[in-house]
Amino acid sequence: MSDTTPLLDVSGLTKHFPIKGGFPIRRTVGAVQAVDGLDFQVAEGESLGLVGESGCGKSTTGRLITRLLEPTAGRISYRGQDITHANRKQLAPIRSEIQMIFQDPYASLNPRHTVGKIISGPMEINGINPPGGHEKRVRELLEIVGLNPEHYNRFPHEFSGGQRQRIGVARIVRHFSHRVAVMYLGKIVEIGDREDLYDNPRHPYTRALLSAVPEATVDEEPRERIRLTGDVPSPINPPSGCRFRTRCWKATEKCATEAPPLVQVEGNKPGHLTACHYPETEPTIPAPRLSKDPEAAA
Known part of the structure; x- marks a missing residue:
């Protein structure tokens, strides 16, 4: 693998779970759009963190990359090898290199084994x-x-x-995120260097997420708290245009008719991409840094 080839290259990654209905013949009547067109890369020696509310598609993305699920569309390349539809035999040589830490630590550990x-x-x-x-x-x-x-x-x-x-x-190796990708309803709405994204979030959803992070110390200047209204829409029938628009305080008609592309916004550092027609312009009040203490991280 050359120095310019990413360790992991994900393009257009999509997973729609079919919904069956009808009687007496069961047919597909809809789909849960769990992951809908993800594009990102991870370099060798780098770690990328996925963040977002429950149900945004983080776990499904992990299962697709580790090939525990079959993608509906898109491409997954590992060390330059296309593994999108690789079978068990083809995956065997790299299976130990691509693994997943499950959110439920008890369910993923065999209670009968030490x-x-x-x-x-x-x-x-x-x-x-x-x-x-x-x-x-x-x-x-x-x-x-x-x-x-x-x-x-x-x-x-x-x-x-x-x-x-x-x-x-x-069971693998501990890493902290060098970059962070923010997911909402199956899509990446912002991705960038961890420090830049925390200090200068450009997507309203990212800003709202960071505003809910507990304060690290009482000495820091209080940060604004953005309370999102409404619930996360159903992935069966996501909103048109920008999927966050139904909970966004900046939404306009354009947000309902045009899906914003994930692009470099003026003022962002290279590689800091945002999918928003009206990106945030003000930096956040200093946010707490991610701890490197094992106890705090757990």
Whole structure:
């Protein structure tokens, strides 16, 4: 892979879940538009975080990239290889490199297996034999993610939710986001460098999300709190034009008739893209930084 080839290249990624109805013949009467045309890249050594409200498509995106779900449309390329519709045999050589940490840390851990067995399992399946053996490496991984290596023989129910999530992290490697993509109703509405996006959010939805982040310290100047009205629309019948317009305080008729493209907005740093006809112009009051403390992150 050349220096210019992204590690992961996602283009037009779409997943629509069919809705069946009718009697006596069941036919497709609609679709849940869970993910609807995502475009992004991830460079080698970089991490990209997906944020958004529940139901925006984050988990579905993860399942599509890890090929736990079959895409409806679009393309997924990993290390220059098209894996969009790769079968199990074709995915076998790279399966250990593309994995997912599930949101529910308890449901993703086998309650009948010890932590040592859970973390060493992928090594055994993929024929990985680290120096010193599996147990030594597992204990090292436990320590890396902030757990006691002596927890090797404990079972999942003996850990807190945060600790269980770190056990899931210990099955790959812990990263913090270099860039952040904000999703709303199956689409990316803003993407950019983490610091630039937090300090200068251009999409109204991003600004609203950041305004709800708890204050890090009492010494900081209070930030505005934007309270969104209404509920997230149904992905079965999303709004025309800009999908956020039904909850946006800046929406006009143009927002109802034209879907804004994800583009570079004047004043943004290179690579900071926004999908909004009327992007925000004022920087936010300083927002709290993401903690690098394992306890806080969990």
